[in-house]
Amino acid sequence: MTKEACKQIVLDIIAEIAPDEDLSDVKSEIKLRDQLELDSMDFLDIVMELRKKHGIEVPEDDYPQLESLDSCANYLIPKFEAVNA
């Protein structure tokens, strides 16, 4: 899985859980919280959707790994590959 594909999966989830956010210009390296109005409830939903749609588990202690699109990709790609293997 490419980094771009993984980031797109995360962006698609954000589009679904926060339809009132403009996602046209989200910067990969900047914290999502600093460019979008997302709170801990929204991050919970990102985690819940990753599990529901893709069978990926993110334990509570790992939530900080989801802070930017880049960190999401780094953290999630091995998990996607494990699930798809």
Added chain:
Amino acid sequence: MELKSNDHFDAVIIGCGMSGLAAAIRLAMFGRKVIILEKHNAPGGLNSFYSFDGRKFDVGLHAVTNFVRPGVKGKPLTKLFRQLRIDRDEFALCEQKCSKVAFPDVELNFSNDFELLVSEIEKAFPNQIDNFQKLVKAIHDFNEFDLEDKDRSAKKIISQYITDPLLVDMLLLPLMYYGSAKENDMEFGQFVIMFKSIYQEGFARPFEGVRTIIKTLIDKYRDLGGMRKMKCAVKKIITQNNNITALELENGDTITADHVISSIGLVETLQLCNDQKTKAEQSNIGKLSFVETITILDKQPKELGWNDTIIFFNDWQNFEYQKPKELVDPRSGVICMPNNYQYENNNELDEGVLRVTAMANYDQWTSLDEDHYAKQKKIWYDTLALKAMSFLKPINNDSTNDKDKLDNLKKQTVYVDMFTPRTITKFTSHLDGAIYGAPNKVKNGKTHLDNLYICGTDQGFLGIIGAMLSGISMANYHILQKN
């Protein structure tokens, strides 16, 4: 739906009010097998609706608080729409016109633009405006959603900023009436929630009233595959080793669940548990109950020159928020005219509606026999109607005595109804008619049992929006976040 004895669920939600519905939606959204059990035949709980003589009534709804306009983010209302995945248009919220706090000799108007309140305070209390701004800053900096926060007196903290007790009372009256379970004070976190939701956010209402909101929630829940059983009270919570092992239902069935979220109240819930005394936590039953008169008018209130959406009044030298010694305490209360919202396309409700709420004594109302109950309702209807008239433009300037004033109102009246603390307990099972529940809340929702949690009124987020947020938070915190 058919419920079978021995059915097992991931989660059972007790109560189909606002908080129970919201909690259930969250769980169903993420594939949990969830069921709502509700004692009554209608959903909505404390904010339900009914029809009588062909007229539709809301039980409670004066105002949906926490209103923010589209595009405003990070507020309770927007969080709620996101978490429940509901489009804000579905609630069809229309903004209030203008409301006020009316005390002897001084009034403060407020609307959904906070600046109006600020300018009103500046006019009426010029030497308090700086203090008020400092209080606003303290409110802004406070995290009211900290589920582990300690209980502190709002009155004490506000008085550190505002030194005129009249202004303290005026600011507190609407907030207490719309959400304090404590007598003569509020918990500071609760004060902050209410201050933001009423003064800094605002009031709105769907044209069709609370039905619109309940229908949206029910539809959403059904579309997610959630189950719901009405006329199905939970009779007993069976426990073992700090866990719920089963729920015994009124119809004799027994079901099991991994988690149970109860929205029926803390004391009400504990008293269902077989490891608790039948009178468990009796001292934490709320003391505050209310009566409300509903007057249907043959014209729109504005035709009588009544343009306010809500008037919070007090005509005593100070404001007392406590269980009255008599059946009703008519010295303070709330007048609401649901017609006075800015409905789309200048739509108007079919009839004029005037609702007047005041504090009432549960014990006294419930000790009356039927005959006296009916008589007292009539007496207090008249008292409250007269009181309301003293805060509204006179219908006929010539009438000076009470009888004429009442007669003038009665000439415009096509129907009246009134509920009392007895009605509240009958339809919602809240002990002692305490709409705002127990004075001591459980913010983190935990109970003595590992898999039983409290949401709604007694978790501490009150009102329609608060209750829904409570259901969401408790489902997230105790169930979704855990695994």
